Amino acid sequence: xxxxxxxxxxxxxxxxxxxxxxxxxxxxxxxxxxxxxxxxxxxxxxxxxxxxxxxxxxxxxxxxxxxxxxxxxxxxxxxxxxxxxxxxxxxxxxxxxxxxxxxxxxxxxxxxxxxxxxxxxxxxxxxxxxxxxxxxxxxxxxxxxxxxxxxxxxxxxxxxxxxxxxxxxxxxxx
Ligand code: HEC
Numbered sequence: 001x002x003x004x005x006x007x008x009x010x011x012x013x014x015x016x017x018x019x020x021x022x023x024x025x026x027x028x029x030x031x032x033x034x035x036x037x038x039x040x041x042x043x044x045x046x047x048x049x050x051x052x053x054x055x056x057x058x059x060x061x062x063x064x065x066x067x068x069x070x071x072x073x074x075x076x077x078x079x080x081x082x083x084x085x086x087x088x089x090x091x092x093x094x095x096x097x098x099x100x101x102x103x104x105x106x107x108x109x110x111x112x113x114x115x116x117x118x119x120x121x122x123x124x125x126x127x128x129x130x131x132x133x134x135x136x137x138x139x140x141x142x143x144x145x146x147x148x149x150x151x152x153x154x155x156x157x158x159x160x161x162x163x164x165x166x167x168x169x170x171x172x173x174x
Contacts, residue, residue: 026038026039027039028040028043044086044089044090045086045087045090046087046090046091047087047090047091047094050083050084050086050087050090051087053079053080053083054080054083054084055146056153056154057076057077057079057080057083058076058080058128058129058132058146058148059148059149059152059153060072060076060152060153060154060157060159061073061076061077061080061109061125062125062148062152063151063152063159064076064152064157064159065112065113065118065121065122065125066118066122066159067159067160067161068160068161068162068163069158069159069160069161069162069163070113070116070163070164070165071163071164071165071166071167072157072159072161072163073113073121073165074110074113074114074165074167075167077106077109077110077113078167078169080106081102081106084098084102094139097135097138097139101131101132101135104131105124105127105128105131106128108124108127109121109124109125109128112124113165114165116164116165129146129147129148132146133145133146
């Protein structure tokens with residue numbers, strides 16, 4: 001009997017939630033323009049979401065360069081910059097530190113990628129990694145200590161395909 005009751009409640013929950021939502025009469029499709037904008041603002045990715053993307057791409061970047069897929073390394077770095085731009089808009093208070101980190105660490109890495117120079121890339125990558133963690137510590141998140149995984153996270157990508165960093169951003173469709 002008790003089992004049946006909790007099953008019934010589970011089945012009713014989505015219905016109850018839908019009712020509550022209807023009553024609020026706001027959301028991205030309902031309410032005044034201002035309320036809809038507020039709803040859109042509330043669902044934008046914050047720093048945590050962007051950081052997860054940065055963390056994945058940063059590891060992919062490492063494995064791509066070390067596997068000789070320099071085109072993929074260049075692409076991952078470009079995507080990291082784009083992810084960072086999202087955080088600069090949604091969390092403007094963090095923008096100056098993010099920009100400083102990008103200039104100090106991503107730009108030297110981009111230069112090493114252009115030259116396909118692994119002996120330059122690896123120490124610069126290690127410095128950038130320290131920079132990530134220095135920012136975590138500075139902002140009170142010292143418990144978030146990044147380290148590159150022993151395997152590339154996106155195992156569906158071929159990291160050892162030999163390519164050159166010839167990606168042209170100007171060719172992107174806007
Ligand atoms: C501007 C300072 C700053 C820089 C630079 C920075 N981070 Fe972060 N990172 C943060 C903050 C703040 C958080 C906590 C997120 C939050 O407040 O939601 C975080 C969280 C994280 C998380 C935890 C995400 C989660 O929710 O599980 C990871 C992983 C991470 N960062 C990786 C990185 C990597 C990798 C780099 C460098 C490539 C980096 N971060 C650079 C400030 C920074």
